[in-house]
Amino acid sequence: MKFAKVIGNIVCTQKDERAEGWKMLLVQPLGPNFEPKGEPMVAVDAVGAGDDEMVLICSGSSSRQTSVTKDKPCDLVIMGIIDTIEREGEVVFRKFETEGFK
Amino acid sequence: MKFAKVIGNIVCTQKDERAEGWKMLLVQPLGPNFEPKGEPMVAVDAVGAGDDEMVLICSGSSSRQTSVTKDKPCDLVIMGIIDTIEREGEVVFRKFETEGFK
Amino acid sequence: MKFAKVIGNIVCTQKDERAEGWKMLLVQPLGPNFEPKGEPMVAVDAVGAGDDEMVLICSGSSSRQTSVTKDKPCDLVIMGIIDTIEREGEVVFRKFETEGFK
Amino acid sequence: MKFAKVIGNIVCTQKDERAEGWKMLLVQPLGPNFEPKGEPMVAVDAVGAGDDEMVLICSGSSSRQTSVTKDKPCDLVIMGIIDTIEREGEVVFRKFETEGFK
Amino acid sequence: MKFAKVIGNIVCTQKDERAEGWKMLLVQPLGPNFEPKGEPMVAVDAVGAGDDEMVLICSGSSSRQTSVTKDKPCDLVIMGIIDTIEREGEVVFRKFETEGFK
Numbered sequence: 088m089k090f091a092k093v094i095g096n097i098v099c100t101q102k103d104e105r106a107e108g109w110k111m112l113l114v115q116p117l118g119p120n121f122e123p124k125g126e127p128m129v130a131v132d133a134v135g136a137g138d139d140e141m142v143l144i145c146s147g148s149s150s151r152q153t154s155v156t157k158d159k160p161c162d163l164v165i166m167g168i169i170d171t172i173e174r175e176g177e178v179v180f181r182k183f184e185t186e187g188f189k
Numbered sequence: 190m191k192f193a194k195v196i197g198n199i200v201c202t203q204k205d206e207r208a209e210g211w212k213m214l215l216v217q218p219l220g221p222n223f224e225p226k227g228e229p230m231v232a233v234d235a236v237g238a239g240d241d242e243m244v245l246i247c248s249g250s251s252s253r254q255t256s257v258t259k260d261k262p263c264d265l266v267i268m269g270i271i272d273t274i275e276r277e278g279e280v281v282f283r284k285f286e287t288e289g290f291k
Numbered sequence: 292m293k294f295a296k297v298i299g300n301i302v303c304t305q306k307d308e309r310a311e312g313w314k315m316l317l318v319q320p321l322g323p324n325f326e327p328k329g330e331p332m333v334a335v336d337a338v339g340a341g342d343d344e345m346v347l348i349c350s351g352s353s354s355r356q357t358s359v360t361k362d363k364p365c366d367l368v369i370m371g372i373i374d375t376i377e378r379e380g381e382v383v384f385r386k387f388e389t390e391g392f393k
Numbered sequence: 394m395k396f397a398k399v400i401g402n403i404v405c406t407q408k409d410e411r412a413e414g415w416k417m418l419l420v421q422p423l424g425p426n427f428e429p430k431g432e433p434m435v436a437v438d439a440v441g442a443g444d445d446e447m448v449l450i451c452s453g454s455s456s457r458q459t460s461v462t463k464d465k466p467c468d469l470v471i472m473g474i475i476d477t478i479e480r481e482g483e484v485v486f487r488k489f490e491t492e493g494f495k
Numbered sequence: 496m497k498f499a500k501v502i503g504n505i506v507c508t509q510k511d512e513r514a515e516g517w518k519m520l521l522v523q524p525l526g527p528n529f530e531p532k533g534e535p536m537v538a539v540d541a542v543g544a545g546d547d548e549m550v551l552i553c554s555g556s557s558s559r560q561t562s563v564t565k566d567k568p569c570d571l572v573i574m575g576i577i578d579t580i581e582r583e584g585e586v587v588f589r590k591f592e593t594e595g596f597k
Contacts, residue, residue, distance in 0.1 A: 088417075088435040088469060095276035099245060099269035103235050103255045106268060111190075113276055119432050126221050127276070129190040129245055133409050133466075138278075143405060143435055148250045148352070148454045148556070149468040153409045160235075160268040162251040163190060166466040167408035174401035174419055174433070176444075197378035201347060204371035205337050205357045213292075215378055228323050229378070231292040231347055240380075250352045250454070250556070262337075262370040264353040265292060299582035303551060306575035307541050307561045315496075317582055330527050331582070333496040333551055342584075352454070352556045364541075364574040366557040367496060394519075394537040394571060425534050439511050439568075449507060449537055454556045455570040459511045472568040473510035480503035480521055480535070482546075 088143040088166070090117040092188065093136050097129055105159040112136060112165065114144060121180065130163040131156050139189035141180060143167035190245040190268070192219040194290065195238050199231055207261040214238060214267065216246060223282065223289075232265040233258050241291035243282060245269035292347040292370070294321040296392065297340050301333055309363040316340060316369065318348060325384065325391075334367040335360050343393035345384060347371035394449040394472070396423040398494065399442050403435055411465040418442060418471065420450060427486065427493075436469040437462050445495035447486060449473035496551040496574070498525040500596065501544050505537055513567040520544060520573065522552060529588065529595075538571040539564050547597035549588060551575035 095113035099106070110132040118124030121141070128144075133153040136142050142165045150164035151157055172180040183189065197215035201208070212234040220226030223243070230246075235255040238244050244267045252266035253259055274282035285291065299317035303310070314336040322328030325345070332348075337357040340346050346369045354368035355361055376384035387393065401419035405412070416438040424430030427447070434450075439459040442448050448471045456470035457463055478486040489495065503521035507514070518540040526532030529549070536552075541561040544550050550573045558572035559565055580588040591597065 088467070089432070090435070095274065095278075095281075097245075097274050098272045100272050101236055102245075102269035103266075105254060113274065117432070124432065126191070126219070126226070129192070134407055143403075143408075145466045145468045147468055149457060149466055151251060151254070152411060152457070152464060152466040158254060160247045160251055160254040160266060161190070162247045162249055164466060166412060167405035170404045170406050172401065172403045172419060176401075179401075197376065197380075197383075199347075199376045200374045201371035202374050203338055204347075205368075207356060208370060215376065228293070228321070228328070231294070253353060253356070260356060262349045262353055262356040262368060263292070264349045264351055299580065299584075299587075301551075301580045302578045303575035304578050305542055306551075309560060310574060317580060330497070330525070330532065333498070355557060355560070362560060364553045364557055364560040364572060365496070366553045366555055394569070395534070396537070423534070430534065440509055449505075449510075451568045451570045453570055455559060455568055458513060458559070458566060458568040470568060472514060473507035476506045476508050478503065478505045478521060482503075485503075 088145050090121065091115055091142055091144045092117060093138055093140050093142060094127065095138070103160050109155065114142065114165070128163055130165045131161045132165045134165055134168055136165045136168055137189065141169040141188050143169060190247050192223065193217055193244055193246045194219060195240055195242050195244060196229065197240070205262050211257065216244065216267070230265055232267045233263045234267045236267055236270055238267050238270055239291065243271040243290050245271060292349050294325065295319055295346055295348045296321060297342055297344050297346060298331065307364050313359065318346065318369070332367055334369045335365045336369045338369055338372055340369045340372055341393065345373040345392050347373065394451050396427065397421055397448055397450045398423060399444055399446050399448060400433065401444070409466050415461065420448065420471070434469055436471045437467045438471045440471055440474055442471045442474055443495065447475040447494050449475060496553050498529065499523055499550055499552045500525060501546055501548050501550055502535065503546070511568050517563065522550065522573070536571055538573045539569045540573045542573055542576055544573045544576055545597065549577040549596050551577060
Protein backbone atom coordinates (compact mmCIF):
# COMPACT_ATOMS: atom_id res chain seq x y z
CA MET A 88 0.00 0.00 0.00
CA LYS A 89 1.09 3.56 -0.58
CA PHE A 90 0.59 6.84 1.22
CA ALA A 91 -1.68 9.56 -0.17
CA LYS A 92 -3.41 12.71 1.01
CA VAL A 93 -7.08 13.32 0.31
CA ILE A 94 -7.25 16.64 -1.55
CA GLY A 95 -10.73 16.75 -3.06
CA ASN A 96 -13.43 14.81 -4.82
CA ILE A 97 -14.93 14.25 -8.21
CA VAL A 98 -18.41 13.89 -9.66
CA CYS A 99 -19.27 11.60 -12.60
CA THR A 100 -22.92 11.44 -13.58
CA GLN A 101 -22.26 9.25 -16.58
CA LYS A 102 -20.46 6.13 -15.39
CA ASP A 103 -20.49 2.35 -15.49
CA GLU A 104 -23.54 1.11 -13.61
CA ARG A 105 -21.41 -0.87 -11.17
CA ALA A 106 -19.79 2.37 -10.01
CA GLU A 107 -23.09 3.78 -8.70
CA GLY A 108 -23.00 4.99 -5.12
CA TRP A 109 -19.24 5.33 -4.86
CA LYS A 110 -17.66 8.21 -3.01
CA MET A 111 -14.79 9.04 -5.33
CA LEU A 112 -12.00 11.07 -3.78
CA LEU A 113 -9.10 12.91 -5.33
CA VAL A 114 -5.89 11.67 -3.74
CA GLN A 115 -2.35 12.96 -4.03
CA PRO A 116 0.37 10.29 -3.78
CA LEU A 117 3.20 11.26 -1.40
CA GLY A 118 6.99 11.11 -1.63
CA PRO A 119 9.68 10.02 0.87
CA ASN A 120 8.93 12.92 3.23
CA PHE A 121 5.19 12.88 2.68
CA GLU A 122 5.40 15.74 0.20
CA PRO A 123 3.16 15.60 -2.91
CA LYS A 124 4.68 13.45 -5.64
CA GLY A 125 3.23 12.38 -8.97
CA GLU A 126 -0.23 12.94 -10.43
CA PRO A 127 -3.41 13.08 -8.39
CA MET A 128 -5.58 10.00 -8.87
CA VAL A 129 -9.13 8.98 -8.05
CA ALA A 130 -9.75 6.40 -5.32
CA VAL A 131 -12.96 4.88 -4.06
CA ASP A 132 -13.42 5.55 -0.36
CA ALA A 133 -14.04 2.40 1.72
CA VAL A 134 -13.39 3.85 5.17
CA GLY A 135 -15.00 7.29 5.48
CA ALA A 136 -11.93 9.40 4.72
CA GLY A 137 -12.07 13.19 4.48
CA ASP A 138 -10.14 16.15 3.16
CA ASP A 139 -6.52 16.56 4.30
CA GLU A 140 -6.29 13.11 5.82
CA MET A 141 -3.30 10.84 5.24
CA VAL A 142 -4.63 7.56 3.91
CA LEU A 143 -3.45 4.19 2.67
CA ILE A 144 -4.29 3.40 -0.93
CA CYS A 145 -4.39 -0.12 -2.31
CA SER A 146 -4.22 -0.67 -6.06
CA GLY A 147 -4.93 -3.27 -8.72
CA SER A 148 -7.12 -6.32 -8.20
CA SER A 149 -6.56 -6.01 -4.45
CA SER A 150 -8.55 -2.77 -4.48
CA ARG A 151 -11.62 -4.87 -5.23
CA GLN A 152 -11.36 -6.75 -1.94
CA THR A 153 -13.60 -4.42 0.08
CA SER A 154 -17.36 -4.58 0.41
CA VAL A 155 -17.89 -1.37 -1.62
CA THR A 156 -15.61 -2.34 -4.51
CA LYS A 157 -16.16 -6.09 -4.90
CA ASP A 158 -16.54 -7.13 -8.58
CA LYS A 159 -16.51 -3.50 -9.67
CA PRO A 160 -14.37 -1.50 -12.12
CA CYS A 161 -12.16 -0.03 -9.39
CA ASP A 162 -8.35 -0.08 -9.44
CA LEU A 163 -7.66 2.15 -6.41
CA VAL A 164 -9.29 2.11 -2.99
CA ILE A 165 -8.72 3.95 0.28
CA MET A 166 -8.60 1.12 2.81
CA GLY A 167 -7.15 2.83 5.89
CA ILE A 168 -6.68 6.20 7.58
CA ILE A 169 -3.26 6.68 9.12
CA ASP A 170 -2.99 7.44 12.84
CA THR A 171 0.76 7.25 13.24
CA ILE A 172 3.84 6.41 11.21
CA GLU A 173 6.95 5.37 13.08
CA ARG A 174 10.20 5.42 11.15
CA GLU A 175 13.59 4.41 12.49
CA GLY A 176 12.28 4.63 16.02
CA GLU A 177 10.64 8.05 15.73
CA VAL A 178 7.04 9.01 15.18
CA VAL A 179 7.21 11.01 11.93
CA PHE A 180 3.45 11.43 11.42
CA ARG A 181 0.63 11.77 13.89
CA LYS A 182 -2.98 12.45 12.89
CA PHE A 183 -4.25 15.94 13.92
CA GLU A 184 -0.71 17.03 14.79
CA THR A 185 1.41 16.86 11.67
CA GLU A 186 1.39 20.13 9.71
CA GLY A 187 -0.45 20.08 6.43
CA PHE A 188 -2.66 17.16 7.40
CA LYS A 189 -5.83 16.88 9.44
CA MET B 190 -8.41 5.50 -11.52
CA LYS B 191 -6.57 8.11 -13.53
CA PHE B 192 -7.58 11.10 -15.58
CA ALA B 193 -7.36 11.12 -19.37
CA LYS B 194 -8.66 13.12 -22.30
CA VAL B 195 -10.26 11.43 -25.27
CA ILE B 196 -8.26 12.55 -28.32
CA GLY B 197 -9.25 10.15 -31.09
CA ASN B 198 -9.97 6.58 -32.00
CA ILE B 199 -8.43 3.58 -33.67
CA VAL B 200 -9.54 0.90 -36.08
CA CYS B 201 -8.31 -2.73 -35.96
CA THR B 202 -9.85 -5.10 -38.47
CA GLN B 203 -7.61 -7.98 -37.46
CA LYS B 204 -8.05 -8.57 -33.76
CA ASP B 205 -8.76 -11.21 -31.15
CA GLU B 206 -12.34 -12.45 -31.61
CA ARG B 207 -13.29 -11.41 -28.08
CA ALA B 208 -12.50 -7.80 -28.96
CA GLU B 209 -15.23 -7.65 -31.62
CA GLY B 210 -17.65 -4.76 -31.27
CA TRP B 211 -15.48 -2.63 -29.04
CA LYS B 212 -15.32 1.12 -29.46
CA MET B 213 -11.60 1.72 -28.97
CA LEU B 214 -10.65 5.29 -28.14
CA LEU B 215 -7.30 7.01 -28.08
CA VAL B 216 -6.80 8.58 -24.67
CA GLN B 217 -4.12 10.95 -23.43
CA PRO B 218 -3.19 10.54 -19.75
CA LEU B 219 -3.05 13.86 -17.87
CA GLY B 220 -0.57 15.40 -15.44
CA PRO B 221 -1.04 17.33 -12.16
CA ASN B 222 -2.70 20.29 -13.90
CA PHE B 223 -4.59 18.21 -16.43
CA GLU B 224 -1.99 18.84 -19.11
CA PRO B 225 -1.03 15.95 -21.43
CA LYS B 226 1.55 13.67 -19.85
CA GLY B 227 2.95 10.37 -21.09
CA GLU B 228 2.05 8.30 -24.14
CA PRO B 229 -1.44 8.07 -25.58
CA MET B 230 -3.06 4.68 -24.96
CA VAL B 231 -6.07 2.80 -26.23
CA ALA B 232 -9.05 2.29 -23.93
CA VAL B 233 -12.30 0.46 -24.48
CA ASP B 234 -15.26 2.79 -24.04
CA ALA B 235 -17.87 1.53 -21.56
CA VAL B 236 -19.80 4.78 -21.07
CA GLY B 237 -20.31 6.53 -24.40
CA ALA B 238 -17.40 8.98 -24.18
CA GLY B 239 -16.54 11.37 -26.99
CA ASP B 240 -13.72 13.54 -28.30
CA ASP B 241 -12.27 16.14 -25.92
CA GLU B 242 -14.00 14.77 -22.85
CA MET B 243 -12.19 14.30 -19.55
CA VAL B 244 -12.69 10.69 -18.51
CA LEU B 245 -11.71 8.25 -15.79
CA ILE B 246 -9.65 5.28 -16.93
CA CYS B 247 -9.39 2.06 -14.96
CA SER B 248 -6.54 -0.36 -15.67
CA GLY B 249 -5.51 -3.96 -15.17
CA SER B 250 -7.87 -6.77 -14.23
CA SER B 251 -10.32 -4.17 -12.89
CA SER B 252 -10.85 -2.92 -16.43
CA ARG B 253 -12.61 -6.21 -17.17
CA GLN B 254 -15.33 -5.49 -14.60
CA THR B 255 -17.76 -3.82 -17.01
CA SER B 256 -20.36 -5.50 -19.17
CA VAL B 257 -18.48 -4.72 -22.42
CA THR B 258 -15.09 -5.94 -21.23
CA LYS B 259 -15.90 -8.96 -19.06
CA ASP B 260 -13.55 -11.92 -19.75
CA LYS B 261 -11.95 -10.08 -22.64
CA PRO B 262 -8.35 -9.08 -23.49
CA CYS B 263 -8.77 -5.51 -22.24
CA ASP B 264 -6.40 -3.79 -19.81
CA LEU B 265 -7.82 -0.25 -19.96
CA VAL B 266 -11.43 0.90 -19.86
CA ILE B 267 -13.18 4.26 -19.73
CA MET B 268 -15.63 3.83 -16.86
CA GLY B 269 -16.71 7.42 -16.15
CA ILE B 270 -17.01 10.86 -17.68
CA ILE B 271 -15.97 13.66 -15.35
CA ASP B 272 -18.47 16.39 -14.52
CA THR B 273 -16.50 18.26 -11.87
CA ILE B 274 -13.24 17.99 -10.00
CA GLU B 275 -12.98 19.78 -6.69
CA ARG B 276 -9.49 20.25 -5.29
CA GLU B 277 -8.64 21.90 -2.00
CA GLY B 278 -12.08 23.45 -1.83
CA GLU B 279 -12.17 24.85 -5.37
CA VAL B 280 -13.76 23.49 -8.51
CA VAL B 281 -10.77 23.09 -10.87
CA PHE B 282 -12.60 21.35 -13.69
CA ARG B 283 -16.15 21.64 -14.92
CA LYS B 284 -17.48 19.85 -18.01
CA PHE B 285 -18.30 22.20 -20.94
CA GLU B 286 -16.56 25.10 -19.16
CA THR B 287 -12.91 24.22 -18.72
CA GLU B 288 -10.80 25.32 -21.66
CA GLY B 289 -9.42 22.56 -23.86
CA PHE B 290 -12.14 20.10 -22.89
CA LYS B 291 -15.68 19.58 -24.04
CA MET C 292 -3.69 -1.19 -24.42
CA LYS C 293 -0.50 0.31 -25.75
CA PHE C 294 1.05 0.73 -29.16
CA ALA C 295 4.07 -1.30 -30.24
CA LYS C 296 5.91 -2.20 -33.42
CA VAL C 297 6.84 -5.79 -34.20
CA ILE C 298 10.61 -5.80 -34.71
CA GLY C 299 11.61 -9.46 -34.52
CA ASN C 300 11.11 -12.76 -32.78
CA ILE C 301 12.71 -15.01 -30.22
CA VAL C 302 13.30 -18.72 -29.81
CA CYS C 303 13.21 -20.54 -26.45
CA THR C 304 13.69 -24.31 -26.55
CA GLN C 305 13.71 -24.63 -22.79
CA LYS C 306 10.49 -23.14 -21.46
CA ASP C 307 7.53 -23.80 -19.24
CA GLU C 308 5.43 -26.57 -20.77
CA ARG C 309 2.38 -24.32 -20.96
CA ALA C 310 4.27 -22.00 -23.29
CA GLU C 311 4.65 -24.67 -25.98
CA GLY C 312 3.49 -23.63 -29.42
CA TRP C 313 3.57 -19.90 -28.84
CA LYS C 314 4.77 -17.53 -31.49
CA MET C 315 6.80 -15.10 -29.41
CA LEU C 316 7.49 -11.76 -31.04
CA LEU C 317 9.88 -8.98 -30.12
CA VAL C 318 7.91 -5.76 -29.81
CA GLN C 319 9.10 -2.20 -29.37
CA PRO C 320 6.79 0.04 -27.33
CA LEU C 321 6.14 3.43 -28.96
CA GLY C 322 6.14 7.00 -27.70
CA PRO C 323 3.76 9.94 -28.30
CA ASN C 324 4.67 10.20 -32.00
CA PHE C 325 5.01 6.46 -32.53
CA GLU C 326 8.78 6.61 -32.21
CA PRO C 327 10.54 3.76 -30.29
CA LYS C 328 10.43 4.33 -26.54
CA GLY C 329 11.56 2.04 -23.74
CA GLU C 330 12.90 -1.51 -23.83
CA PRO C 331 11.80 -4.11 -26.35
CA MET C 332 9.63 -6.82 -24.79
CA VAL C 333 8.35 -10.23 -25.78
CA ALA C 334 4.66 -10.67 -26.57
CA VAL C 335 2.70 -13.75 -27.53
CA ASP C 336 1.02 -13.30 -30.90
CA ALA C 337 -2.72 -13.97 -30.88
CA VAL C 338 -3.62 -12.39 -34.21
CA GLY C 339 -1.04 -13.32 -36.84
CA ALA C 340 1.09 -10.17 -36.64
CA GLY C 341 4.27 -9.73 -38.69
CA ASP C 342 7.43 -7.67 -38.84
CA ASP C 343 7.05 -3.89 -38.98
CA GLU C 344 3.38 -3.90 -38.14
CA MET C 345 1.88 -1.51 -35.60
CA VAL C 346 0.04 -3.60 -33.04
CA LEU C 347 -1.92 -3.27 -29.81
CA ILE C 348 -0.40 -4.97 -26.80
CA CYS C 349 -2.40 -5.93 -23.74
CA SER C 350 -0.60 -6.65 -20.46
CA GLY C 351 -1.10 -8.33 -17.12
CA SER C 352 -3.86 -10.82 -16.35
CA SER C 353 -5.84 -9.44 -19.29
CA SER C 354 -3.21 -10.83 -21.63
CA ARG C 355 -4.41 -14.30 -20.69
CA GLN C 356 -7.91 -13.65 -22.08
CA THR C 357 -7.22 -15.01 -25.57
CA SER C 358 -7.54 -18.60 -26.74
CA VAL C 359 -3.75 -19.01 -27.15
CA THR C 360 -2.81 -17.59 -23.74
CA LYS C 361 -5.59 -18.81 -21.42
CA ASP C 362 -4.22 -20.11 -18.07
CA LYS C 363 -0.66 -19.72 -19.29
CA PRO C 364 2.40 -17.83 -17.99
CA CYS C 365 1.94 -14.90 -20.37
CA ASP C 366 1.90 -11.24 -19.30
CA LEU C 367 1.88 -9.57 -22.74
CA VAL C 368 -0.17 -10.43 -25.80
CA ILE C 369 -0.66 -8.89 -29.23
CA MET C 370 -4.43 -8.70 -29.55
CA GLY C 371 -4.90 -6.37 -32.51
CA ILE C 372 -3.21 -5.04 -35.63
CA ILE C 373 -3.77 -1.34 -36.19
CA ASP C 374 -5.37 -0.18 -39.44
CA THR C 375 -5.78 3.50 -38.65
CA ILE C 376 -5.26 5.90 -35.78
CA GLU C 377 -7.24 9.12 -35.81
CA ARG C 378 -6.06 11.85 -33.48
CA GLU C 379 -7.70 15.24 -33.05
CA GLY C 380 -9.62 14.76 -36.25
CA GLU C 381 -6.69 13.68 -38.43
CA VAL C 382 -5.55 10.24 -39.50
CA VAL C 383 -2.01 10.04 -38.08
CA PHE C 384 -1.36 6.40 -38.93
CA ARG C 385 -2.54 4.24 -41.78
CA LYS C 386 -1.40 0.66 -42.36
CA PHE C 387 0.81 0.22 -45.47
CA GLU C 388 1.15 4.00 -45.84
CA THR C 389 2.87 5.37 -42.75
CA GLU C 390 6.64 5.45 -43.15
CA GLY C 391 8.58 2.98 -41.03
CA PHE C 392 5.67 0.58 -40.72
CA LYS C 393 4.26 -2.09 -42.96
CA MET D 394 9.90 -10.08 -5.81
CA LYS D 395 11.88 -7.03 -4.80
CA PHE D 396 14.24 -6.18 -1.97
CA ALA D 397 13.24 -3.83 0.82
CA LYS D 398 14.39 -2.87 4.29
CA VAL D 399 11.97 -2.72 7.21
CA ILE D 400 12.26 0.81 8.60
CA GLY D 401 9.20 1.21 10.83
CA ASN D 402 5.53 0.57 11.23
CA ILE D 403 2.18 2.27 10.97
CA VAL D 404 -1.05 2.33 12.94
CA CYS D 405 -4.51 2.66 11.35
CA THR D 406 -7.47 2.48 13.71
CA GLN D 407 -9.97 3.24 11.01
CA LYS D 408 -9.57 0.65 8.27
CA ASP D 409 -11.41 -1.85 6.13
CA GLU D 410 -12.70 -4.65 8.35
CA ARG D 411 -10.76 -7.27 6.41
CA ALA D 412 -7.52 -5.55 7.38
CA GLU D 413 -8.06 -6.17 11.10
CA GLY D 414 -5.17 -7.85 12.87
CA TRP D 415 -2.52 -7.05 10.28
CA LYS D 416 0.96 -6.06 11.29
CA MET D 417 1.66 -3.26 8.83
CA LEU D 418 5.30 -2.40 8.36
CA LEU D 419 6.97 0.55 6.68
CA VAL D 420 9.37 -0.75 4.07
CA GLN D 421 11.97 1.06 2.01
CA PRO D 422 12.56 -0.36 -1.48
CA LEU D 423 16.26 -0.78 -2.33
CA GLY D 424 18.38 0.08 -5.37
CA PRO D 425 21.10 -1.86 -7.22
CA ASN D 426 23.51 -1.72 -4.28
CA PHE D 427 20.84 -2.13 -1.61
CA GLU D 428 20.73 1.58 -0.95
CA PRO D 429 17.31 3.22 -0.33
CA LYS D 430 15.51 3.99 -3.58
CA GLY D 431 12.01 5.31 -4.13
CA GLU D 432 9.22 5.99 -1.67
CA PRO D 433 8.61 3.99 1.48
CA MET D 434 5.53 1.79 1.24
CA VAL D 435 3.39 -0.22 3.62
CA ALA D 436 3.53 -4.01 3.52
CA VAL D 437 1.64 -6.61 5.51
CA ASP D 438 4.02 -8.85 7.42
CA ALA D 439 3.49 -12.58 6.78
CA VAL D 440 6.74 -13.88 8.22
CA GLY D 441 7.57 -12.09 11.48
CA ALA D 442 9.96 -9.50 10.09
CA GLY D 443 11.52 -6.79 12.27
CA ASP D 444 13.25 -3.43 12.03
CA ASP D 445 16.37 -3.21 9.88
CA GLU D 446 15.86 -6.58 8.25
CA MET D 447 16.27 -7.10 4.52
CA VAL D 448 13.08 -8.67 3.25
CA LEU D 449 11.43 -9.84 0.04
CA ILE D 450 8.27 -8.02 -0.91
CA CYS D 451 5.68 -9.47 -3.28
CA SER D 452 3.15 -7.16 -4.92
CA GLY D 453 -0.20 -7.21 -6.68
CA SER D 454 -2.65 -10.09 -6.58
CA SER D 455 0.23 -12.41 -5.62
CA SER D 456 0.50 -10.60 -2.30
CA ARG D 457 -2.84 -12.13 -1.38
CA GLN D 458 -1.46 -15.67 -1.59
CA THR D 459 -0.47 -15.96 2.07
CA SER D 460 -2.66 -17.10 4.96
CA VAL D 461 -2.77 -13.60 6.51
CA THR D 462 -3.65 -11.74 3.31
CA LYS D 463 -5.99 -14.14 1.48
CA ASP D 464 -9.05 -12.35 -0.01
CA LYS D 465 -8.03 -9.09 1.67
CA PRO D 466 -7.32 -5.56 0.39
CA CYS D 467 -3.54 -6.03 0.41
CA ASP D 468 -1.25 -5.24 -2.52
CA LEU D 469 2.14 -5.71 -0.82
CA VAL D 470 3.30 -8.48 1.49
CA ILE D 471 6.57 -9.41 3.14
CA MET D 472 6.93 -13.10 2.28
CA GLY D 473 10.57 -13.79 3.14
CA ILE D 474 13.49 -12.59 5.22
CA ILE D 475 16.81 -12.65 3.38
CA ASP D 476 19.70 -14.67 4.81
CA THR D 477 22.16 -14.31 1.96
CA ILE D 478 22.38 -12.82 -1.49
CA GLU D 479 24.98 -14.20 -3.84
CA ARG D 480 25.79 -12.14 -6.90
CA GLU D 481 28.26 -13.06 -9.62
CA GLY D 482 29.78 -15.68 -7.36
CA GLU D 483 30.20 -13.48 -4.28
CA VAL D 484 28.08 -13.17 -1.18
CA VAL D 485 27.04 -9.50 -1.22
CA PHE D 486 24.62 -9.63 1.71
CA ARG D 487 24.61 -11.73 4.83
CA LYS D 488 22.08 -11.33 7.66
CA PHE D 489 23.57 -9.94 10.90
CA GLU D 490 26.80 -9.06 9.11
CA THR D 491 26.07 -6.54 6.40
CA GLU D 492 26.34 -2.97 7.64
CA GLY D 493 23.09 -1.05 7.95
CA PHE D 494 20.99 -4.19 8.31
CA LYS D 495 20.18 -6.47 11.19
CA MET E 496 7.61 -10.81 -20.89
CA LYS E 497 10.89 -9.04 -20.35
CA PHE E 498 14.53 -9.96 -20.76
CA ALA E 499 16.79 -10.53 -17.76
CA LYS E 500 20.15 -12.08 -16.98
CA VAL E 501 20.58 -14.53 -14.12
CA ILE E 502 23.28 -13.06 -11.89
CA GLY E 503 23.01 -14.98 -8.62
CA ASN E 504 20.69 -16.45 -6.06
CA ILE E 505 19.26 -15.81 -2.64
CA VAL E 506 18.55 -17.83 0.48
CA CYS E 507 15.58 -17.20 2.79
CA THR E 508 15.17 -19.60 5.69
CA GLN E 509 12.26 -17.70 7.15
CA LYS E 510 9.57 -17.45 4.52
CA ASP E 511 5.92 -18.03 3.81
CA GLU E 512 5.21 -21.75 3.91
CA ARG E 513 3.93 -21.76 0.35
CA ALA E 514 7.36 -20.60 -0.83
CA GLU E 515 9.09 -23.76 0.42
CA GLY E 516 11.21 -25.54 -2.15
CA TRP E 517 11.57 -22.63 -4.55
CA LYS E 518 14.83 -21.95 -6.32
CA MET E 519 15.00 -18.17 -6.06
CA LEU E 520 17.35 -16.50 -8.50
CA LEU E 521 18.70 -12.98 -8.64
CA VAL E 522 17.91 -11.53 -12.05
CA GLN E 523 19.06 -8.30 -13.66
CA PRO E 524 16.53 -6.71 -16.04
CA LEU E 525 18.07 -5.64 -19.36
CA GLY E 526 17.84 -2.48 -21.46
CA PRO E 527 17.45 -1.94 -25.23
CA ASN E 528 20.87 -3.42 -26.02
CA PHE E 529 20.72 -6.12 -23.36
CA GLU E 530 22.83 -4.07 -20.98
CA PRO E 531 21.87 -4.10 -17.24
CA LYS E 532 19.06 -1.66 -16.50
CA GLY E 533 17.15 -1.09 -13.27
CA GLU E 534 17.33 -2.92 -9.97
CA PRO E 535 18.02 -6.63 -9.62
CA MET E 536 14.93 -8.61 -8.60
CA VAL E 537 14.20 -12.09 -7.34
CA ALA E 538 12.43 -14.56 -9.63
CA VAL E 539 11.32 -18.12 -9.01
CA ASP E 540 12.95 -20.49 -11.47
CA ALA E 541 10.47 -22.69 -13.35
CA VAL E 542 12.78 -23.91 -16.11
CA GLY E 543 16.18 -24.83 -14.68
CA ALA E 544 17.99 -21.59 -15.48
CA GLY E 545 21.59 -20.96 -14.42
CA ASP E 546 24.09 -18.15 -13.93
CA ASP E 547 24.75 -15.86 -16.88
CA GLU E 548 21.83 -17.09 -18.92
CA MET E 549 19.47 -14.73 -20.72
CA VAL E 550 15.97 -15.57 -19.59
CA LEU E 551 12.38 -14.45 -20.04
CA ILE E 552 10.67 -13.19 -16.91
CA CYS E 553 6.91 -13.05 -16.52
CA SER E 554 5.38 -10.85 -13.81
CA GLY E 555 2.17 -10.33 -11.87
CA SER E 556 -0.62 -12.88 -11.62
CA SER E 557 0.68 -14.53 -14.79
CA SER E 558 3.80 -15.57 -12.90
CA ARG E 559 1.61 -17.96 -10.92
CA GLN E 560 0.67 -19.94 -14.04
CA THR E 561 3.46 -22.51 -13.77
CA SER E 562 3.42 -25.76 -11.82
CA VAL E 563 5.97 -24.50 -9.26
CA THR E 564 4.26 -21.16 -8.58
CA LYS E 565 0.54 -22.00 -8.75
CA ASP E 566 -1.44 -20.36 -5.89
CA LYS E 567 1.76 -19.09 -4.28
CA PRO E 568 3.05 -15.66 -3.25
CA CYS E 569 5.16 -15.21 -6.38
CA ASP E 570 5.09 -12.14 -8.62
CA LEU E 571 8.04 -12.96 -10.91
CA VAL E 572 8.92 -16.22 -12.61
CA ILE E 573 11.55 -17.34 -15.10
CA MET E 574 9.50 -19.16 -17.73
CA GLY E 575 11.95 -19.48 -20.60
CA ILE E 576 15.64 -19.53 -21.48
CA ILE E 577 16.49 -17.60 -24.61
CA ASP E 578 18.21 -19.38 -27.50
CA THR E 579 18.10 -16.63 -30.09
CA ILE E 580 16.75 -13.13 -30.52
CA GLU E 581 16.22 -11.90 -34.05
CA ARG E 582 15.74 -8.18 -34.48
CA GLU E 583 15.11 -6.38 -37.75
CA GLY E 584 16.27 -9.44 -39.67
CA GLU E 585 19.49 -10.01 -37.75
CA VAL E 586 20.30 -12.42 -34.95
CA VAL E 587 21.36 -10.10 -32.11
CA PHE E 588 21.65 -12.75 -29.41
CA ARG E 589 22.64 -16.38 -29.57
CA LYS E 590 23.06 -18.61 -26.51
CA PHE E 591 26.69 -19.65 -25.81
CA GLU E 592 27.95 -17.12 -28.36
CA THR E 593 26.95 -13.64 -27.25
CA GLU E 594 29.59 -12.04 -25.03
CA GLY E 595 28.67 -11.64 -21.38
CA PHE E 596 26.12 -14.44 -21.44
CA LYS E 597 26.38 -18.18 -21.20
